[in-house]
Amino acid sequence: MPELPEVETIKLGLTKLITGKKILKIDVLNLKSFPNNKADVDNFILGKEIINIRRRAKLLMIDLSSNYSLLIHLKMTGQLVYVSDDTRFGAGHPNDSLINDLPDRSTRVIFELSRAKLFFNDQRKFGWIKVIPTELLSDQEYFSKHGPEPLADISPAVFKSNLKKHPRSNIKASLLDQSVIAGIGNIYADESLFLSKIHPKTLVKDLSNQKINSLINSIRQVLELSISKGGSTDRNYVNAEGKKGSYLEFANVFRRENQSCPVCHSTIIKIRVAGRGTHLCPNCQKATMVE
DNA sequence: CACTTGACCTGTCCGC
DNA sequence: TGCGGACAGGTCAAGT
Helix, strand or coil: CCCHHHHHHHHHHHHHHHCCCEEEEEEECCHHHCCCCHHHHHHHCCCCEEEEEEEECCEEEEEECCCEEEEEECCCCEEEEEEEHHHCCCCCCCCCCHHHHCCCCCEEEEEEECCEEEEEEECCCCCEEEEEEHHHHCCCCCCCCCCCCCCCCCHHHHHHHHHCCCCCCEHHHHHHCCCCCCCCCHHHHHHHHHHCCCCCCCEHHHCCHHHHHHHHHHHHHHHHHHHHCCCECCCCCCCCCCCCCEHHHHCCCCCCCCCECCCCCCECEEEEECCEEEEECCCCCCCCCCC
């Protein structure tokens, strides 16, 4: 599930909610979700203060006062939901919601903070939380295989040269390749390609410089809009307060097969590209590019 | 080598 | 209603 805008939204929420708090206790309900040894947890996590929360690509980092960090990947269905003792309501309360029902059957790890809990929920169990020394989580170390951040100033030149390393790959697969550009997943790949009028199966070598420049702008536009809407909720995603994101109301093609294209009113189709469900307007995004 | 497919899991939806 | 199969936002290893 979570792509860059969703992870960024969670980061912003957690920063506000848990910075300065101490981790008092950890309940691991599914070992695969928290594959760490007891000594590391006892020595570097328990009793330590949360001093900073960061995001790189789709990964989240919670830095602690011990100079260790929790590195988190939410994969498809991961959630990090904060519930303060003060925000729980009685059954039937008008603000009664998801947060009242936690833990539930998808809860994998529970972090106990002072007067609050942080729930790591993950229906499909693909996600994980690892204990890592903070100094290893620099771009040089841990993220050497990741491409540039789309919203950082340096991205266009690096993005272009990374793209050209896989000239015979189709552009959709390249956008999903985290070593080319970081943080894009299926939703934002489809939406960016639509805005730039590029067919997802177009080979990278067949893209003009002009199209690549346009694509960079589209990626930024789409990601910024989504962050401003709190991300996309297709099924599972919620932010740190258990609330859904509304970006999909503004999406042009994603999950809109059989609806009409907002630009030309042709019928939007869904095909399979790079093994993934892919949405496009067959009229705006021609299979054969004519520059 | 470069690129594509299957596996990891659970849940839901659709067609018979 | 029941049941099998396809599919779901990510990422690797294995396969072609």
